[in-house]
Amino acid sequence: MDRRLTPATDRVALRGSGIARDGITEGRPMRVSAPVADLLRAPGGARDRQLLHGADVTLIEERDGWGFVQAAADGYCGWIVLSALTDERPAITHLVMAAATHLYSTADFKRPEQGSLPMGARLAVTGTEGRFARLAGGTFVPLQHISDHPAEDPVEVALRLIGTPYLWGGNSRWGIDCSGLAQAALHGAGIACPGDSDLQRDAFPVTDTIQRGDLLFWPGHVALALDPATMIHATAWTMSVITEDIAAAIARIDAAGDGLFLGARRPRLDDRIAFP
Structure with missing residues (x-):
């Protein structure tokens, strides 16, 4: 099982998950109250992703000021500081x-x-x-x-984040990584999107051509096509969100030894998430 999508700790599992643990819980609906909160792979451990203000989660276990949660938007699981959560959940508009x-x-x-x-x-x-x-x-x-309605074009959403500092596991204007940018762009258009680049590559069908809105993949990296020749991505190369010529990026990444271009995938525009 992929730990990122497994709603269970070593002690407690979410009821209905089919995972055997000593403790089984229905989970507690909660919401992120902090502007941005790190989602960690262990209490006090490394950051996997971030959750943003208003994100709905299911709290599965509490431990020493930390909570193990599953995010409603994409199913991502991890540990978040309990002080970043609230049980007040007024209707999101x-x-x-x-x-x-x-x-x-x-x-x-x-x-x-x-x-x-x-x-x-x-x-x-x-x-x-x-x-x-x-x-x-x-x-x-x-x-x-x-x-109160989604953007028509995920690329237009991504372009609003030009210049944002690069941050591994980041999901916000204060710091974002490649998969965080892709997810922010698609979620802003009301399109379902997983949280990490490997999950994103598995989620969408292959396309032999490149058009605006396609996701472009390398090992451990993803970009969003602006058009057949240009892309936008969050990159550690400049430690920021930039636009770049696709052919130049393919050559540069290959020359750096970071892996060959894996091709393009086309998000399904009819695969919608609840908005907002």
Whole structure:
């Protein structure tokens, strides 16, 4: 079993998973309350991915201030600090679609910001006041930065993150990796997408041609085609999100010994996730 998608620790398994453990649990529905929270492979261990504000999870086990969870959006499992979770789950209505946004105590952009949220954060909007949306927690966010419907083009979503610093396992404007960028782009368009590049490669059908929106793969790396000749990706080569000529990237990555180009896959535009 792939540990990333296995809803069980060494002690407890989620009921219905078919996994035998001494403890079986129904799980507890929770939601990420922090702007961004690391999803770790062990308590205090290495980061696999990140979960964003408003992400729904099932809490499977608690241990010494950590919780083992499964993310609702893509099934990814891991450990998250319990202080980043809440059991308050008002109805989600909107998604942050700008690269990032600020939270305010009142509907006034001249007031000091109360915090920040990245693209992909899920919000419970309870009303509007001028150019701001009021959130269930009482803070306000600019209406221009949020949406209650998916983008039509995942590439356009990815382009909003140009210049974002590279971060292994990152999923936000404050740091993102190649598979995090691909998932952010597709999720922003309401298209289902796994969390890691190998899972993404397995999820989508092969295409012999390259068109806008296709995913391009190397061993351990993924990019998103802007057109048949150009791509966008988060790369440790520049430690940032950049656009690059596809042919030049294939030659550069091959010359560096990082592996041959594995071809393109085409996301299924009819495979939708709940939005937001």
